[in-house]
Amino acid sequence: MSMRRALAAATGVLLGVSALTLTASPAHAAARQDSMSDRAPTTVAHRGASGYAPENTLAAVNKADKLGFDWTETDVQRTKDGELVLMHDTTLARTTNVEKLYPTRSPWNVSDFTAKEIARLDAGSWFSDDYKGEKVPTLETYLKQISKNGQKLLLELKSPEIYPGIEYQTLRELKSEGWLDSSHLKSKLIIQSFNADSVKMTHVLNSRVKTGFLGNPKVSELDSYAKFTDQINPTHSAATKEYVEAVHARKGPLGKRMQVLTWTVNDAATARKVDAAGVDGIISNFPDVVRDATGG
Template identity: 45%
Template sequence: MNKKFLVGAGLAFSLLVSPFSQVFAEQPTVGERKQVDNVAHRGATGYAPENTIAAFDLAVEMKADYIEIDVQRSKDGELVLIHDTTVDRTTDGTGKVGDLTFEQLRSLDAGSWFGEQFEGEKIPTFDEILDRYHGKVGILVEMKSPELYPGIEEQVAEELKERNLDKPQNEKIIIQSFNFDSMKKMDKLLPKVPIGVLTSNRAHTTPEALQEFSTYADWFNPSYGIVTKELVNQVHSLGMQIGSWTVRSQEAADFLFEMGVDAIITDYPDYVDPRK
């Protein structure tokens, strides 16, 4: 694939120049943090209700490089943003996302649970988020439990194609999931869009597993509890990048900086802010 070739070429070049850069980089500097993508997990969810416009607007204001969003589907086929497969935790409603119509989902209050100042926040739609934020901030699209929504891969791909976000010049769209089969499908549907695989399972960090992921994925995104320097190096050697989640402390962010990851997925974008 073209995207794999470009990543590989970049890696080869970096290996050629690395002996020279090491001479000037013995001490980490604040500037080095700018090389790490700051990904606001479901928005700036340390400060606002997750997967809402309030959280995403705040992430943009806090200069995040990406917002991470969770995409599911309503009973009547609308792509919506919510993390859990039920609405119980993050709204004033109950029930499974896929059992509720878009009108029912949209009528729910998705903000009050976090704080009364967020009363009236709605569950956003996928197209609403694309239209509001593309060109302003990168968008990391997580396909949440796609096995529950047959055909959702084609729907997501179509929404991106309608906005020309399937083209290589729009590099700030990434699609990821814990469902590897779904990501293989997305790679075929959108061959120029970076694909990521999510895991918290150490079994997925073996050389064999990583080699398999590298045949269709551009990003390997593990939970930070299984990140090691060796893993980061292995991922990079296969031409992939590595983004880790979910950072909720400065200590966790600092650990991932030390490990040399390419992206930090965090509830608190200020913990990853290179200007600090």
């Protein structure tokens, strides 16, 4: 999508929502099934299996697939010319060779580079020479790969406050790639963010999409969050039994019990601890370690 189209989408977001089939009847929402297990917690490969391959690359998601993991988490941001790409940091410096290729363009923000410029970057060598030449994927490329793998997607809108309209644009991309059909909405897609307003906007634009809020609101605030998010996804230190039970006591906008996905758990002892607290899912750089510890 060009920048002009992206800005037009952002400006006309509430006028154009019908183009996405954005609403669902209460009966349809109530009929949906939970996509996370009600028993052992579901293990989610964080930025792909990022303990074993460079994060947010096709190599990482393919590694998760080889390890046997359906759920993969990734982060989406927008380039200067309006393309959606996968990157965790708002700067390209940590996980690419951007400083070498573009030494005068500090601080190397994702939003300051075009998609073509980002496509030139090496996003693998920082992790290991084995991954030299790995690229920063576009969201479109990533969706095609995980579709081919038969995987599911926990998609984080990263720093959406600096990308006006990214919720609408992301939903358009998901729709274009077939990710807003009933099958995907039922059990294959969750959109989350640390930004509550962004989660709210995602819910407004498509009330059938399962959403998650990254953080741990006060128990007294959970009822207000339950109006627009189906999950509360806190860091593992906040995922106590009492907090998880408080979240589970409420129903989200899809009419199902609210869920808890916790992050980022990379060792067996912590995995067993949050499992005992009753979490629904565990996000990990080393998903096989978590799976072995919990049976999830």
